[in-house]
Amino acid sequence: MQYDIIIVGGSYAGLSAGLALGRARKRTLIIDAGRRRNRFAHTAHGFLGQDGRAPGEIARIGRAEVAAYPTVSFLDGTAATAARDGDGFAVTLEGGATHTAARLILAVGVIDDLPDLPGLREGWGKGIVHCPYCHGYEVADRRLGVLALMPLATHQANMLPDWGPTTFLTNGVVHLTASERDALVARGVAIEEEAVAEILNAGDGLAGVRLVDGRTVALDALFTGIPTRLASPLAAQLGCAIDDMMGGPIIRVDVMGQTTVPGVYAAGDATAMMKSLPGAVASGYFVGAVAHQSLIPPAH
Numbered sequence: 001m002q003y004d005i006i007i008v009g010g011s012y013a014g015l016s017a018g019l020a021l022g023r024a025r026k027r028t029l030i031i032d033a034g035r036r037r038n039r040f041a042h043t044a045h046g047f048l049g050q051d052g053r054a055p056g057e058i059a060r061i062g063r064a065e066v067a068a069y070p071t072v073s074f075l076d077g078t079a080a081t082a083a084r085d086g087d088g089f090a091v092t093l094e095g096g097a098t099h100t101a102a103r104l105i106l107a108v109g110v111i112d113d114l115p116d117l118p119g120l121r122e123g124w125g126k127g128i129v130h131c132p133y134c135h136g137y138e139v140a141d142r143r144l145g146v147l148a149l150m151p152l153a154t155h156q157a158n159m160l161p162d163w164g165p166t167t168f169l170t171n172g173v174v175h176l177t178a179s180e181r182d183a184l185v186a187r188g189v190a191i192e193e194e195a196v197a198e199i200l201n202a203g204d205g206l207a208g209v210r211l212v213d214g215r216t217v218a219l220d221a222l223f224t225g226i227p228t229r230l231a232s233p234l235a236a237q238l239g240c241a242i243d244d245m246m247g248g249p250i251i252r253v254d255v256m257g258q259t260t261v262p263g264v265y266a267a268g269d270a271t272a273m274m275k276s277l278p279g280a281v282a283s284g285y286f287v288g289a290v291a292h293q294s295l296i297p298p299a300h
């Protein structure tokens with residue numbers, strides 16, 4: 001079937017774009033592989049009106065709301081390829097089926113590239129989290145750690161004392177200058193320079209970390225920024241420009257949410273330096289509306 005718009009990615013950004021398009025009565029197909037980035041967490045915070053709700057529940061409610069619009073269809077699966085097809089685009093699924101549309105919205109999100117550090121995968125989204133705005137309040141005044149997996153960790157270590165007593169595990173990744181060290185100490189941050197050998201989880205929480213020299217550091221929560229990569233190669237296949245940012249690559253979009261390929265729009269984590277659920281919802285809705293208006297011939 002020929003659609004007006006295909007949205008690849010049916011999580012917060014994709015659903016929000018679908019909501020705008022369903023309300024504009026456009027024939028919209030949302031293709032989703034069902035691997036939301038925050039599926040490891042029990043609760044999501046910072047999204048006004050839904051603060052503290054389970055991430056899966058927010059997505060479930062969102063999908064039900066969008067599904068109520070009769071011009072929107074859903075397809076559970078993975079879009080393997082996308083390419084220009086005449087004036088529009090063709091998207092082919094892993095199973096081989098191809099769908100076409102006049103416009104394409106990429107809301108594919110990113111993948112956190114977790115390194116092979118023992119205990120990290122098991123604790124991810126539980127005792128180990130990436131964002132103090134998302135999960136800091138719940139562990140306020142407890143023993144907090146910041147694990148350096150990339151240089152940006154120094155910034156996080158400097159922020160975290162606003163939530164509680166902080167130990168910065170530089171882990172052989174960050175080499176502090178004298179002035180950085182002084183600034184962190186002035187913020188009350190304890191600095192541990194031995195590399196981390198293992199994260200010690202305790203059920204759904206954290207016990208601490210074991211260092212390479214065998215010592216342990218007792219902690220109640222660990223914050224760590226993880227390098228990310230785009231969750232799908234579709235943007236690259238289409239020839240969209242991709243920018244390498246400090247945390248990982250993002251799809252380049254202009255102020256209207258359009259990529260460098262006319263007719264291809266993008267939203268959510270895949271386009272954002274500071275990634276968040278409310279940011280994904282906001283950019284998705286905006287891009288949905290912009291993509292709709294791009295289908296209307298100008299009045300002049």
Ligand SMILES: Cc1cc2nc3c(=O)[nH]c(=O)nc-3n(C[C@H](O)[C@H](O)[C@H](O)COP(=O)(O)OP(=O)(O)OC[C@H]3O[C@@H](n4cnc5c(N)ncnc54)[C@H](O)[C@@H]3O)c2cc1C
Pocket residue numbers: 008009010011012013014031032033034035036037038039040041043044045046047077078079080107108109110112124125129130134135231232234267268269270275276277278280
């Ligand atoms: C552990 C953890 C906890 C978090 N907690 C919070 C929080 O409390 N508050 C907050 O604001 N943010 C939180 N975040 C960040 C939040 O998860 C993201 O900002 C948000 O999920 C971005 O939404 P999105 O729609 O852009 O991408 P995602 O939610 O990652 O969804 C992308 C969707 O696209 C699909 N997809 C990708 N490629 C394809 C393809 N080729 N074909 C079909 N489908 C595809 C994926 O399967 C997925 O369903 C957390 C992140 C993590 C890792």
